Amino acid sequence: MQFRFSWKFFVLTVLLFITEVLIAVYVHDSFIRPYFGDFLVVILLYCFVSTFLQAPVKPLAIGVLLFAYLIETLQYFNLVKHLGLQHSRLANIVIGNHFEWTDILAYTLGVLFILLLDKLRPAPVSQVQ
Numbered sequence: 001m002q003f004r005f006s007w008k009f010f011v012l013t014v015l016l017f018i019t020e021v022l023i024a025v026y027v028h029d030s031f032i033r034p035y036f037g038d039f040l041v042v043i044l045l046y047c048f049v050s051t052f053l054q055a056p057v058k059p060l061a062i063g064v065l066l067f068a069y070l071i072e073t074l075q076y077f078n079l080v081k082h083l084g085l086q087h088s089r090l091a092n093i094v095i096g097n098h099f100e101w102t103d104i105l106a107y108t109l110g111v112l113f114i115l116l117l118d119k120l121r122p123a124p125v126s127q128v129q
Contacts, residue, residue, distance in 0.1 A: 001055040009050040016044040024093075038106035039113070042068050046114050057118040061111045068107040075099045 020040060027033045045064045053060070076099035085091035 001053060003052060004054050006051050006054070009047045012047040013044060013051055016040060016047060020044060034100075035102060035106050038103045039110040042107045042110035043114060046111075058115065061114045061118075064114075065107060065111040069104065071095060072099060072103050072107070 020037060023033055023037045023040075027037075042064050045067065046061055049055075049060060049064065075096045078097070080086050080088070080091050080095050080097050083091070085095075086097070
């Protein structure tokens with residue numbers, strides 16, 4: 001694991017962030033916003049961390065997944081309310097305020113997608129025999 005800056009992951013992070021904001025602001029349906037947004041958010045987090053940290057895909061993806069599970073667990077225990085931030089729109093957006101098993105599923109599928117992309121990625125030229 002080493003610190004570095006990756007323009008590729010930075011651009012992906014910005015594009016995913018813009019996509020998430022557009023979904024949050026303009027999409028008010030029963031699939032894209034609640035499920036696809038959660039699927040994308042773990043990919044966004046993975047890309048964000050990968051912008052600054054070079055690490056093996058699997059441990060980093062699992063770390064992002066565990067972080068997403070932690071946030072969802074904090075929602076289950078109403079952390080925003082216990083912190084007295086239930087009227088803060090930012091706290092409700094960042095931490096959330098409603099536990100859903102489908103969010104857990106969406107996060108898991110998002111990380112599985114990251115792992116699948118890693119498996120499908122061509123091997124670097126130095127590893128090709």
